Amino acid sequence: MILFRHECRLLLRQRLTVGALALLALLTMAALAGGMAEVARQRAAIAAIPAAHAEDIGAIADYVDRTKDAGSAAYYSFHPTWDAPAPLAFAALGMRDISPYILRVRALGLEAQIYDGETFNPELALPGRFDFAFVLVFLAPLFVIALFHDLVSGEREAGRQRMLEALPNGGRALLRRRMALRLLLLWGLLCLPFMIAAASAGVAVSAVLIVVAIVAAYLLFWAALAALVGRLRWSSVANAATLAAAWLVLVLIVPTLANVAINASIPVHQGAEIAMAQREAVNAAWDVPREATMRRFYADHPEWADSAPLGPRFHYKWYLAFHQNGDARVADKVHAYRAGLEARDATGRSLGWVLPSVGVQALLTQLAGSDLAAQLAYQDRIRAFHARLRAFYYGYLFRDRPFAKADFDRAPRFKDVPRG
Amino acid sequence: MPPMTDPILIDDLTLAYGTQRVLSGLSLRVPAGSITALLGGNGAGKSTTLSALLGFTRAQSGSIAVCGIDPAADPDGARRHIAYLPENVALYEHLSAVENADYLLALSGERQPRDAIVEGLAAAGLQEQAWDQRLGGFSKGMRQKVAIAVALLRRVPVLLLDEPTSGLDPRATADFNALLVQVRARGTAVLMVTHDLLSAADIADRIAFIEAGRVAHEASASGAERFDVRALHARFQAGGAKVAA
Ligand SMILES: Nc1ncnc2c1ncn2[C@@H]1O[C@H](COP(=O)(O)OP(=O)(O)OP(=O)(O)O)[C@@H](O)[C@H]1O
Ligand SMILES: [Mg+2]
Numbered sequence: 001m002i003l004f005r006h007e008c009r010l011l012l013r014q015r016l017t018v019g020a021l022a023l024l025a026l027l028t029m030a031a032l033a034g035g036m037a038e039v040a041r042q043r044a045a046i047a048a049i050p051a052a053h054a055e056d057i058g059a060i061a062d063y064v065d066r067t068k069d070a071g072s073a074a075y076y077s078f079h080p081t082w083d084a085p086a087p088l089a090f091a092a093l094g095m096r097d098i099s100p101y102i103l104r105v106r107a108l109g110l111e112a113q114i115y116d117g118e119t120f121n122p123e124l125a126l127p128g129r130f131d132f133a134f135v136l137v138f139l140a141p142l143f144v145i146a147l148f149h150d151l152v153s154g155e156r157e158a159g160r161q162r163m164l165e166a167l168p169n170g171g172r173a174l175l176r177r178r179m180a181l182r183l184l185l186l187w188g189l190l191c192l193p194f195m196i197a198a199a200s201a202g203v204a205v206s207a208v209l210i211v212v213a214i215v216a217a218y219l220l221f222w223a224a225l226a227a228l229v230g231r232l233r234w235s236s237v238a239n240a241a242t243l244a245a246a247w248l249v250l251v252l253i254v255p256t257l258a259n260v261a262i263n264a265s266i267p268v269h270q271g272a273e274i275a276m277a278q279r280e281a282v283n284a285a286w287d288v289p290r291e292a293t294m295r296r297f298y299a300d301h302p303e304w305a306d307s308a309p310l311g312p313r314f315h316y317k318w319y320l321a322f323h324q325n326g327d328a329r330v331a332d333k334v335h336a337y338r339a340g341l342e343a344r345d346a347t348g349r350s351l352g353w354v355l356p357s358v359g360v361q362a363l364l365t366q367l368a369g370s371d372l373a374a375q376l377a378y379q380d381r382i383r384a385f386h387a388r389l390r391a392f393y394y395g396y397l398f399r400d401r402p403f404a405k406a407d408f409d410r411a412p413r414f415k416d417v418p419r420g
Numbered sequence: 421m422p423p424m425t426d427p428i429l430i431d432d433l434t435l436a437y438g439t440q441r442v443l444s445g446l447s448l449r450v451p452a453g454s455i456t457a458l459l460g461g462n463g464a465g466k467s468t469t470l471s472a473l474l475g476f477t478r479a480q481s482g483s484i485a486v487c488g489i490d491p492a493a494d495p496d497g498a499r500r501h502i503a504y505l506p507e508n509v510a511l512y513e514h515l516s517a518v519e520n521a522d523y524l525l526a527l528s529g530e531r532q533p534r535d536a537i538v539e540g541l542a543a544a545g546l547q548e549q550a551w552d553q554r555l556g557g558f559s560k561g562m563r564q565k566v567a568i569a570v571a572l573l574r575r576v577p578v579l580l581l582d583e584p585t586s587g588l589d590p591r592a593t594a595d596f597n598a599l600l601v602q603v604r605a606r607g608t609a610v611l612m613v614t615h616d617l618l619s620a621a622d623i624a625d626r627i628a629f630i631e632a633g634r635v636a637h638e639a640s641a642s643g644a645e646r647f648d649v650r651a652l653h654a655r656f657q658a659g660g661a662k663v664a665a
Binding site: 160163166171335 | 474476495497498499500503504505506508509510511512513514515519523524526527528529531567574
């Protein structure tokens with residue numbers, strides 16, 4: 001303990017070291033504050049949904065009530081869905097940053113509505129949002145390099161190495177102690193602010209423990225790399241240059257190239273293309289004989305087949321039927337799209353086993369519920385909700401039941417999964 | 421109780437760096453409470469001998485013992501008995517003299533209170549106003565004093581010095597030599613590598629002259645084999661010429 005205090009004093013007498021440590025603390029706190037502000041903003045937006053929804057419905061309710069037409073009700077009413085941030089989301093915003101976390105859907109064709117933002121491989125993406133994960137994955141290694149690159153070479157260059165080694169326990173034991181102290185300092189500067197933020201965000205203790213363990217393991221990896229380079233007995237400058245190059249390769253270049261390679265080898269149509277194809281199918285349906293459209297719809301959905309035949313006038317059930325037919329038309333594409341995204345994600349994740357930066361990013365976004373899986377799970381919840389929405393309006397339309405103002409209250413409401 | 425054996429015992433040591441043989445059959449012993457000066461031309465193997473005593477380099481054959489411990493087998497064990505002053509003393513510039521001593525003593529597992537440390541610094545001849553100053557502004561002689569103070573504060577039976585007075589002015593050299601005489605009086609075995617014949621003649625009990633990897637000539641300060649500075653100087657010059665040729 002005494003020896004640790006001595007090493008601490010020695011370390012903290014170096015102005016550059018103190019500056020680096022202070023900078024890391026500052027960056028960590030700024031990233032945490034930024035992440036928490038973003039999550040708070042998202043939470044506030046989600047909290048504002050019910051009021052806005054009530055207002056939206058109120059604006060159309062009178063008109064619908066006059067016509068008693070369930071079709072108008074379905075056509076004009078938007079129903080909100082949302083993906084509440086997990087407690088840990090502030091630490092790794094991941095896809096929450098670019099993918100929509102609020103989506104208002106109508107009972108019309110879903111595939112034209114659901115692809116509002118594009119999805120990508122978050123763990124391979126270049127630094128995006130300035131959050132805790134960014135500070136850890138991209139910046140922390142630079143601080144490890146700053147503190148570790150001259151551990152031995154610095155003593156050698158200062159001419160002290162021989163004298164130190166001549167002391168009992170002045171060799172390995174001293175080096176180990178110095179490494180441990182530096183690791184502990186870096187770890188503490190990353191983890192203490194994180195733990196405070198996590199506590200205030202109500203993150204489960206187990207998740208906090210996993211994160212701080214990940215931080216330790218990641219720092220250890222970089223420290224081990226620095227120690228390995230140090231063994232080559234090069235100069236401090238050469239060590240620093242080598243480690244900086246390793247950082248560039250491991251954190252930036254390889255993940256970027258891997259991303260390009262994965263995207264090239266697993267082609268995935270963009271969601272916007274599916275939306276476009278669905279819209280084309282829907283547009284074309286205006287020219288298709290209405291009976292053919294209904295036959296096709298009833299074949300897929302026999303539960304509504306006993307509905308009254310279409311009269312000569314426009315009926316919303318025909319409109320909604322060809323919307324759903326449009327969804328069915330692109331179902332294969334949707335399937336392939338999702339499978340492609342999952343394949344890309346799986347490949348990217350498996351890269352995490354060899355590339356610590358990728359692995360850490362993947363683990364953090366997984367814990368924070370901001371990875372692709374979470375994004376797709378939200379899409380699944382939207383789909384399930386949308387199915388309920390359709391069933392609700394179809395119950396009026398296909399049975400020719402009048403839709404009154406009060407019926408809006410019976411509409412299904414989206415329920416977010418509780419996160420803990 | 422006096423130690424059974426001499427603190428430094430080297431017998432028939434052979435040591436090579438790769439294919440380059442540096443020591444071949446070197447034997448040397450330094451009794452407790454004595455100073456041995458180790459002389460020889462550049463590259464003769466003087467520093468290498470100290471390295472072997474510290475367990476930094478391993479001999480191919482022969483035996484070596486520091487207070488009965490083989491430094492090759494148990495370097496930390498041997499180092500516990502050795503205080504060593506390397507050729508170029510470098511300490512921590514951003515620590516004060518007292519802090520340097522405090523730190524290095526703690527590293528050796530031999531912490532001492534501040535009183536003892538400043539006493540040691542004073543004994544080494546460091547002015548009081550320099551005790552709490554950072555080493556950044558110290559002269560070579562002042563740094564040397566801090567280093568020697570640490571070495572002496574450790575109170576270990578063996579003191580190894582590699583050209584301790586090189587770069588010191590005559591006054592500082594004389595101070596240093598006086599200090600070594602005190603250390604000897606404490607019973608320490610001192611092995612001092614030096615090119616400074618006058619100092620050696622002044623304070624050493626024995627002089628060992630390395631040539632061709634072994635102690636080619638040994639002389640003592642008294643008795644029949646008493647050394648003669650002029651003869652040594654001549655020998656030194658001849659050796660130096662041989663190295664240069
Ligand atoms: N680590 C090493 N690796 C290889 N050769 C070495 C090493 N250290 C010393 N030598 C060689 O061993 C020989 C003896 O070196 P040493 O440093 O012991 O000489 P020295 O007597 O101390 O000389 P000087 O008076 O110049 O200090 C030299 O030729 C030197 O080049
Ligand atoms: Mg030498």
